[in-house]
Amino acid sequence: MIIAERKPFAEIKAMLAPYKKILIVGCGTCVAVCLAGGEKEVGLLASQLRLALGLEDKRLEIGEITVERQCDLEFLRPLCDFTADYDAIVSMACGAGVQFLNQLCSLHPVFPAVNTTFIGVNNAVGHYTEACRACHNCYLGITGGICPVTMCPKGLLNGPCGGTVNGHCEVDPEKECAWSRIYHRLELEGRLDNLREILPLHPHNRTTTPGTVIHPAYKRRYGPNE
Amino acid sequence: MSKLRETLEAGAFPVVVELKPPKGTGVDEMLAVVKALAGRVTAFSVPDNEHAKMRLSAIAAARLVQEAGGEALVHFTCRDRNRLALESDLLGAASLGLENLLLVSGDYVTLGDHPQAKPVYDADSVQLLQIAAGLMDGHDSAGLALTGSPAFFLGAVVIPEAEPLPPQLMKFEKKLAAGAQFFITPPVFDLDKLRRFREHLPEAPVKLLVSVKVLGADEVAQAAAGQWRKVYSLPPDLVNDLAGKEPEDILALGVKAAGRLVQQIRQEKLADGVYLKAKGRTDLFTQVLDAAGF
Ligand code: SF4
Ligand code: SF4
Numbered sequence: 001m002i003i004a005e006r007k008p009f010a011e012i013k014a015m016l017a018p019y020k021k022i023l024i025v026g027c028g029t030c031v032a033v034c035l036a037g038g039e040k041e042v043g044l045l046a047s048q049l050r051l052a053l054g055l056e057d058k059r060l061e062i063g064e065i066t067v068e069r070q071c072d073l074e075f076l077r078p079l080c081d082f083t084a085d086y087d088a089i090v091s092m093a094c095g096a097g098v099q100f101l102n103q104l105c106s107l108h109p110v111f112p113a114v115n116t117t118f119i120g121v122n123n124a125v126g127h128y129t130e131a132c133r134a135c136h137n138c139y140l141g142i143t144g145g146i147c148p149v150t151m152c153p154k155g156l157l158n159g160p161c162g163g164t165v166n167g168h169c170e171v172d173p174e175k176e177c178a179w180s181r182i183y184h185r186l187e188l189e190g191r192l193d194n195l196r197e198i199l200p201l202h203p204h205n206r207t208t209t210p211g212t213v214i215h216p217a218y219k220r221r222y223g224p225n226e
Numbered sequence: 227m228s229k230l231r232e233t234l235e236a237g238a239f240p241v242v243v244e245l246k247p248p249k250g251t252g253v254d255e256m257l258a259v260v261k262a263l264a265g266r267v268t269a270f271s272v273p274d275n276e277h278a279k280m281r282l283s284a285i286a287a288a289r290l291v292q293e294a295g296g297e298a299l300v301h302f303t304c305r306d307r308n309r310l311a312l313e314s315d316l317l318g319a320a321s322l323g324l325e326n327l328l329l330v331s332g333d334y335v336t337l338g339d340h341p342q343a344k345p346v347y348d349a350d351s352v353q354l355l356q357i358a359a360g361l362m363d364g365h366d367s368a369g370l371a372l373t374g375s376p377a378f379f380l381g382a383v384v385i386p387e388a389e390p391l392p393p394q395l396m397k398f399e400k401k402l403a404a405g406a407q408f409f410i411t412p413p414v415f416d417l418d419k420l421r422r423f424r425e426h427l428p429e430a431p432v433k434l435l436v437s438v439k440v441l442g443a444d445e446v447a448q449a450a451a452g453q454w455r456k457v458y459s460l461p462p463d464l465v466n467d468l469a470g471k472e473p474e475d476i477l478a479l480g481v482k483a484a485g486r487l488v489q490q491i492r493q494e495k496l497a498d499g500v501y502l503k504a505k506g507r508t509d510l511f512t513q514v515l516d517a518a519g520f
Binding site: 153154157159170171179180182184195198199201 | 309352388457
């Protein structure tokens with residue numbers, strides 16, 4: 001899922017300074033799981049704003065709403081009628097959700113309330129780690145299910161750098177070297193032969209942004225994407 | 227042909243000394259080392275933004291080394307350039323008469339002095355070796371033909387004390403397959419470790435240059451404080467001997483130890499040559515060479 005972190009309160013407050021009536025829109029999917037922008041966090045941000053502005057004797061009218069997924073037109077469209085009354089919208093979704101909302105509600109400025117950080121996993125409450133950089137050419141089948149692109153800071157495709165110390169990474173000694181892990185895992189699985197071949201240069205043209213994917217079944221409808 | 231290659235192939239135990247390109251344009255000090263030692267060593271090695279710390283261009287420094295009468299061994303790191311830049315710089319290096327290359331992944335940017343820079347690593351060191359070998363064969367990494375192809379002597383790094391060792395050996399094999407013609411190790415202080423590593427080397431003749439380093443006071447202090455985190459180990463006896471001494475005394479003892487190591491490596495044929503690291507200082511290099519009987 002997408003992991004995000006709430007922006008510092010002062011930054012959000014400064015962005016909203018010119019407005020009198022705002023709508024905070026939460027997202028019930030990834031950012032809710034990582035406790036950055038779900039329904040609870042919408043409430044929290046609204047209270048924080050009310051309190052801070054109250055202390056300064058300023059008035060800000062705040063609406064709160066959370067949709068299931070801001071990155072999905074189906075869930076987002078009904079919101080459009082609802083936003084008309086507000087001066088500005090604060091989206092607590094990831095960057096994709098913020099932009100989608102911005103595109104749909106074209107008459108209002110939309111502000112992000114989180115910093116979108118990475119695609120990762122939920123290890124335990126409050127503890128998330130990056131796991132995939134969406135490289136468009138997944139190597140996991142070769143590398144024992146451990147991503148060389150993401151788990152190795154250098155994204156090396158052909159084995160460890162010279163900096164591994166006791167199986168740990170030169171960049172962050174707290175972390176295991178991805179290539180020690182990959183090797184060990186393939187050894188356990190009896191698949192070390194996977195590492196014989198030299199992997200070629202990565203096709204970075206595939207990651208030219210912004211990417212588009214069209215499901216094969218819908219090629220006729222949307223046209224080819226290649 | 228590269229003197230380094232000739233010397234290695236003749237079994238004549240080359241000595242390479244590592245220079246420190248300046249942070250700035252003041253190249254006099256670096257070139258003074260070349261002028262002083264050109265008659266005594268085989269080649270001068272020029273790191274490429276070593277430890278991710280920005281310094282004068284390695285290619286420019288290597289060319290200046292050659293103009294000053296030395297032969298250069300120029301490092302190329304994958305950290306700072308994408309494949310286009312790597313390839314055109316490789317051709318550029320060749321056109322400036324540079325033949326000896328050391329192709330490395332490169333220390334990560336956050337460990338250096340521009341921690342916010344974008345790390346590139348478009349190629350890794352194995353792929354960079356393939357790229358260089360391809361250029362020698364007359365084509366670039368896109369498969370397009372070159373007008374005039376370079377002659378390189380391709381070097382790579384291997385870590386004898388890597389822990390765990392098997393992934394390192396796997397990478398070593400890949401580097402060989404990709405076209406590496408010689409290997410350089412990080413500093414070695416414990417020759418037993420080098421002896422054990424040699425047992426893993428393939429039958430195929432591989433030229434190995436082992437690094438010998440003159441330790442500085444800062445490194446000794448780090449090791450004495452139990453904060454040593456490098457890909458090579460320091461024998462505790464050595465650290466105990468040096469800890470707490472004056473910096474100049476540490477260097478003097480370090481020079482003696484380095485001289486002994488070079489002698490032993492040569493006598494026991496533990497390597498085909500040595501790669502000296504001594505803060506890029508002529509006086510230290512000279513003393514090590516004297517102590518080693520060169
Ligand atoms: S190789 Fe890594 S970055 Fe690429 S798609 Fe697979 S998990 Fe994601
Ligand atoms: S130590 Fe391992 S994970 Fe870290 S940069 Fe080197 S190869 Fe990648």
